[in-house]
Amino acid sequence: METWEGPPAMSLVPTNSKAPQVKMSAQESCLSLIKYFLFVFNLFFFVLGSLIFCFGIWILVDKTSFVSFVGLSFVALQIWSKVLAVSGILTMGLALLGCVGALKELRCLLGLYFGMLLLLFATQITLGILISTQRVRLERRVREVALEAIQNYRTDPEETAAEESWDYVQFQLRCCGWYSPQDWFPVLILRSNESEVHHVPCSCYNSSANNDSTIFDKMPQLSRFGPRARPRHSMDLCVVPADDHIYSEGCAQGLQKWLHNNLISIVGICLGIGLLELGFMTLSIFLCRNLDHVYDRLSRYH
Structure with missing residues (x-):
């Protein structure tokens, strides 16, 4: 039930x-x-x-x-x-x-x-590792490129990008040559037929040492110099005597100083x-x- x-x-x-x-x-x-x-x-x-x-x-x-x-x-x-x-x-x-x-x-x-x-992050990490591990080889390659640009300075009027960049580096870092201004002395196009005085590009000219104003009208060309500076122009080429007011430090030292001063920022x-x-x-x-x-x-x- x-x-x-x-x-x-x-x-x-x-x-x-x-x-x-x-x-x-x-x-x-x-x-x-x-x-x-x-x-x-x-x-x-x-x-x-x-x-x-x-x-x-x-x-x-x-x-x-x-x-x-x-x-x-x-x-x-x-x-x-x-x-x-x-x-x-x-x-x-x-x-x-x-x-x-x-x-x-x-x-x-x-x-x-x-x-x-x-991919971008991995590329940056790879570049950082390569720069750290291949620093000696990288420094050697940069030195070779710089010295080659000095030796071939203005040899080809149609290819001046490397020379213009090197002039810009010298002007910004306030340096001359790779090791010293003497790196420019063997360059044939900078030699003077009139005297034995060595010449360097106008980007080596230290206008602040002579309280002179620097104006770049061409690529590169100084329009005003100190009383002892006698620029010699050939088309866009501008040179100054090496015994005048030029930067005495090489760009290798200037580049090291720049990296040391800006290392934290980088x-x-x-x-x-x-x-x-x-x-x-x-x-x-x-x-x-x-x-x-x-x-x-x-x-x-x-």
């Missing part, structure tokens, strides 16, 4: 059915914050890349205005303008991937953005760029891996 056991027992303890939704909503808010963070920072780098690209194109197209702006005319403008333009394009392309991938939540673009950042910039790349890689891969999981879980509770 069946007996009636009454209505089924009901639990009086309330169940928190909204807890999963609240947890998923918090995760969605966190991912949205990361998404807009990546978008804003990559938008900043996109604008920065655009400015670098426009600056490089400006140098390439309007050299006269740029030369009058900086006051120097013997810089290898064509080479540096192309370097700036290419750097700007690469920065714009990488930032565009991050912007679109983060804003549209496209996993393929975020993965490509992560891969390019990883290391700080490299570390900052590396940490920034690591941060962007972490955020991009985190966003790429968790977007679909959060949306799949949210769809279960709707």
